[in-house]
Amino acid sequence: MQRGTARGITVARTTAGRDFQQVSGPRVAAAPVIHSVVATTLAHALESPADYPGSQWYWAKRDGRVTALAMHTPPRPFHVATVDTHVARAIARRVLADGLHVERVGGLVTGALAFAETIAFESGGHIRVVRREGMHDLPRPPRHPEGVPGELRAARESDIPLLDTWARAYLEETGTEAPPRFPLQQWVSRGDMRVWDVDGEPVAMTHASRPHGGVSRISWVYAPPEQRGHAYAAATVAAVSALQRRAGHRCLLYTDLDSPASSRLYQRVGYRRVGDSCVLALTQVR
Structure with missing residues (x-):
C-alpha cells in the first residue's frame, strides 16, 4: 500500500482488493449511487481475481476521512468516483507519480474531466470524448409496458x-x-x-x-x-x-x-x- 499527498489531500493506492474493500466500505455506504460502479466492479474482482489482472485501487482522504474512490481495472477505463475537482486532480497527480499509463478515464463528468485535464496538462496530450452517459434512478415503482407477451x-x-x-x-x-x-x-x-x-x-x-x-x-x-x-x-x-x-x-x-x-x-x-x-x-x- 502506497500513499502520496497533494494540497492537503492524501491519496493512497493498493493492489489488494480486500484491503480496498475495508477502506472503501464506509464511503460506499455513505454515497452508494456515485460509488455504484466501484462497488460492483470490486465485488466481481474479489470473486474472480484472475479476470482482473493488474487492478489498482485508489482512495483520497481529506481531514482524515475518505472522500473519494478510484480504480484502474484494465482493459476498462480508469474510473474516478468524485465530483470534487481538487480531489480528482490529486488522484491524477498520484497516478502520474506512480508512472501509470492511463489511456481512458470515466466517471461523473466534473471529476473525470478534471482528472483528464491534469493528465493532459502534465503530459502535453489531448482529450477526446469517447462516450457520454446519463445516470438514471427509479424514484417510484416501474411502469410495465402493456401487451408484451412472455x-x-x-x-x-x-x-x-x-x-x-x-x-x-x-x-x-x-x-x-x-x-x-x-x-x-x-x-x-x-x-x-x-x-x-x-x-x-x-x-x-x-x-x-x-x-x-x-x-x-x-x-x-x-x-x-x-x-x-x-x-x-x-x-x-x-x-x-x-x-x-x-x-x-x-x-x-x-x-x-x-x-x-x-x-x-x-x-x-x-x-x-x-x-x-x-x-x-x-x-x-x-
Missing part, C-alpha cells in the same frame, strides 16, 4: 452459451470495455441474470447487481436485432427493477446519451436522469 425468469445454465453471444454483441454495439471472460456462470448461479421468455425462448436479458449501500445497478440490457421492436427489453428492465424495489433496493442504470432510443426505453419504464458521466480518451505525449 414473462421474466431467472437465466439457467442452459442459457449461458446464448447469453455469452449476446454479451459480446452488447459490448461491440456499445463500445464498452470488459475483462476477457464474462462472469456469467456466477451471475446465473446467483440468480442475478434474468431473461424475458416468450414461449420457451429467451428474447432479451439484463443483469441486476447485488446491492451495495442499498443500490442495485441494472446493466447488460440486450435484445438481439431480430427481437427488437416488441418492447422485450423494456419489459425485462421493468420486471427486474420491480423485483429489486420489492426487495428494498434502489435501482440505478446508465444510458448512452448519443442513443436517444436507449434513453426513451428507460424513461418509458419510469427512470429519471440524475447526472451525467463520460468516458474520455487521453493521448499522452512522451
